[in-house]
Amino acid sequence: MQTQTNTTLLIIGGGPGGYVAAIRAGQLGIPTVLVEGAALGGTCLNIGCIPSKALIHLAERFQAAQALADGDSPLGIQASPPTLDLTRGMAWKDGIVKRLTTGVGALLKKHKVTVVRGWARIVDGKTVDVELEAAHGVHGGSQRIRCEHLLLATGSEPTALPFMPFGGPVVSSTEALAPANLPERLAVVGAGYIGLELGTVYRKLGVEVDVIEAQDRILPAYDAELSKPVAASLKALGMRTHLATQLLGLADDGKGVRIQGQDGRERILAADRVLVAVGRRPRSRGFGLSALMLDMDGLAVRVDSQCRSSMRNVWAIGDLTGEPMLAHRAMAQGEMVAERIAGHTRHFIPAAIPAVCFTDPEIVTAGLSPRQAAEAGVDAIEGSFPFVANGRAMTLESSDGFVRVVARRDNHLIIGWQAVGRAVSELSAAFSQSLEMAACLEDVAGTIHAHPTLGEAVQEAALRALGRALHI
8 A cells, every 4th residue: 555745845855965865854944754765864974974883993993903012112001902892892883873873853843844655666757666675575565756846866876897706705884894704815996085094994904905906006096195105005005005006806716816907917805795886876766866858978977067967956965976076965955856846046156175084094086186276277386385394293193194285376265185194084164164264374374373273284374385384
């Protein structure tokens, strides 16, 4: 038996973009229904951003304890060799996820959003059928929902290799974030941010890790100068990187992978588990999207600066609309769409969207790099400040890396920031804010920054670009 519901806004997908859109719509008094077949919070909260950062912290603490036991600490602290209770560690990680997803559910309820648990299939631009989640072994039935506005927020999924699909020893980031046990040797396919973040976690937990990358350097999407401290860290950790190397497939016995280097020779790389981290793709299949015949860019829904698709009152946000696939981009888009539906004048034209790579050390970028500025025909100047000259970095035992600013030469308008170093992800807010507020080098250089902090490197980078750095 099928029931029917009518609403103003129907959202498919309860990830960061979808739930933020729903909350904001609720605040604005828009009758809203949110359909989600899995857990609220989407990839980010459940199998992405949050659990990965929890595992990164766990691995860092374990490595630090191991260093103390090995007598490597210059602080004079000694400790007994640590042991790892993986089950307890996973329970701690899962506890964080549960608290956050429960909080999302409470916020949706507070703002009178109706959450329908089930899997949506689009009938047309105003109609969606939902196969309801079964309860206590009883089939949940189906529900037809008619709406004035349809918002697609279905996110993305890991990209599989056609010659080596997920299953058995071949895992995606989803399985890598919830291991029942640790392998002796892990092969990571892809030296992008996902592969290196998770590969580093496993290495710090004692696993032998090999990283396979088709291009000639790690983190090929990032500035080469930013990736150098990360490459040095990988080497210090004992991670092996195989660059300019092609993956050919699993070994015949399933206990490794076949690879081919620049010399053209094929060889076997031993591995008990293989993490394929070659990217993500928009989740545009499996829910009837083709029924709408929207304009597409490959698997991504094409949208304008207000996240409108080619069909009136059908909107799309987040990873479904392509790169950059970032949770905070989806959140900002979701908020904007809710306000547009409420009649507000809004456009999604951010000055910059920060991106963070939570490797060791971390990388953060916002706006244009020097190379990107040159390619765009902008006459730019830059200034960088190394953490080796920053007192706070020294006290954190992590003075590798730097902060760099890029600005127009003619009027000193800041057009980009980059940083690599410990905890630099926390500088992303300052970077984005300066770009969004159209700050000039003089604005940042003239702002008093607290001492001793990593943020002082931001001010010093601006001063250096102006030719008057104080501490270098």
